[in-house]
Amino acid sequence: MDELVRFGISMKESLLEKFDDSIVNKGYSNRSEAIRDLIRNRLVENEWEDEEKEVAGTVTLVYDHHTSGLSDKLNSIQHNVHHLFLSTTHIHLDHHNCLEVLVVKGKVEKVRNIAERLIGVKGVKHGKLTITSTGKDLD
Structure with missing residues (x-):
């Protein structure tokens, strides 16, 4: 297990007050945990820049299932690279x-x-990719 390291950060008081308000609203118990999450988030974003890095995520799609052939097209694309898909949830809105x-x-x-x-x-009316880390390189 890595040793904890303490360090100082200098910033304008007004910025710190906004940060403190933000972390209270998000339920953080202290600044340290909030700062650790900010750092982890940046490290995850860095992973996205490396095209060879393994990531996990979700693709969210909204579509009219009455559109002719649409479900077949979506399924065909998924089947061609089935190894990338871990799970699918289909909900009728x-x-x-x-x-x-x-x-x-x-x-x-x-x-x-x-x-x-x-x-x-x-x-497809709307779609969004959300990428995150597999967690392998985060502590």
Whole structure:
């Protein structure tokens, strides 16, 4: 286990007050934990820049399932790279609209590429890729 290191940070009082208000609203018990999370978040973002790094994430899609052939197209894209998909949840939002959440894991380049292909299918009303770390390199 790594040893804890203490260090100081200098900033304007007004910025610190805003930070303190923010961490209280988010439920942090102290500044140290909030700062650790900010640092971890930046390290995760750095992982996204390395196309060969393995990441996990979700692709969220909203679409009208009555759109002709749309479900088949989405399924076909997923089947072609089935190893990237860990899980899929399909929810009927109303009579027409469906929400699909696809859990993905793979190299950044492949995850981004497949997400863009799914989101770009004609008939998808909205799509979003959210990438996070696999946690292997975070402490």
